[in-house]
Amino acid sequence: MDNESAKVKIEDALGKETIVMFARCEVYYSGRAESFLAEGDRIIIIKQDRTLLIHQPKNSMPINYMKEETEYTITTDNKELRIKARNKKYKEDLEVIIRKMYFLKSKNLEDNQRLIIKGTERDMADMIMNNPKLISKEFKPLSREEHTKYGFIDVFGYDSKGNLIVIETKRYVGDLKAVSQLRRYVERIKAAKGIKNVKGILACPRITPNAEKMLHDFGFEYKRVLPPKYLENERRKQKKIFEFKK
Amino acid sequence: MDNESAKVKIEDALGKETIVMFARCEVYYSGRAESFLAEGDRIIIIKQDRTLLIHQPKNSMPINYMKEETEYTITTDNKELRIKARNKKYKEDLEVIIRKMYFLKSKNLEDNQRLIIKGTERDMADMIMNNPKLISKEFKPLSREEHTKYGFIDVFGYDSKGNLIVIETKRYVGDLKAVSQLRRYVERIKAAKGIKNVKGILACPRITPNAEKMLHDFGFEYKRVLPPKYLENERRKQKKIFEFKK
DNA sequence: GGGGAGAGATGCCGC
């Protein structure tokens, strides 16, 4: 395909059809950072919302990209096709210099579906609210997403001894960051209420050794809790996979 | 294209060529979480390293995906083409049920280039190491990436009054997390060295109000520092963009 | 729009 035809095709499709190209190109980016990618073969996608994605033939992340509502200027001569992309909102500029267009295709795609997802940290906190015994027999939950100046508490409550309880949940591994987060909330609650009997609990399936050490240094507790999806997996181990489908 | 031909094309290209499809499909995923995506038009990509990407016609993130080294099983009948993807390492499964294959293309792409990038947090810390006056006239840097049990310190040093200095850098906005991080390091240094005269400095272009409050609560300092790329931008404001293109 | 935090985060580096 010659450069002039490619230019026309892209301009006609922009904002109406999703465009996919295989092309040999180099890429310049300037915005939140600055980057340069030397010549190589890539997949270039311009979506219907004017999102730009440039993918190398390996790895899952795009090597360069621009967000939705980007403006495009296409220029061409005998040797090159240049796609200049500018996003005013994010103050970003990107230029693709295409040295060889192997292939270009565009099509209007219709898709208004949203992903339905289960097994998130939110589900985990909800599970604890609904079944506080997962933390302990004494735990009484009060609220979810309690707002403090120093952030939001996942689950907030008290126990039979009159202690306030701050719970931070993690769906996978509790790490140093999670302990820091918990500490911030516990101290904020102590300061805000002017009391000292506030306990911190980190609820997650696993914890790193350093995080556990730090947790104990500050007098907090680790409570092993599995996210809801694992429980479901337990229940249907004998059943076949994907049975959750709707 | 009939399902049987598509199946053969995909099987032939797998691991050798990058495959791009426009297809009407639904998607099931089970692994770290579980998800379902009802029928719609999407771009499906299988890269040469067996990475799978499914993109809707809007937004920059893939709606579903599988990592490199995924194994594929393609099955078909008159009505559907099913792509079953399994990743043993990450214990993830995904299934794409294609109801309409609009288009399929594959090609071997050659690309061994790596992105050259400037203006990262690492560059910012390096800049402070090389030009400590950006922090203050008294600051003397000692090391980058100093390791402690509670994490790595971006820039570590001392001042003319004999205080140790811990600097945490952020390339954009300093937030509560950044202050927590700084605090962790300062306390760790105090504990490890058994001393009290350790100062914490958060070096970044901007800081959130709550973070600034927390910073002052703990006796730390905010030092406004711009990442190197902004400085370069200043220098070449009159020049045309993309001149950095090395 | 800013602030705060999760994400099927991913990717990088170090041990």
Added chain:
DNA sequence: GCGGCATTTCTCCCC
């Protein structure tokens, strides 16, 4: 492999 952490993070929610 795990740990710790930045990311052109992105996305969502709430004020």
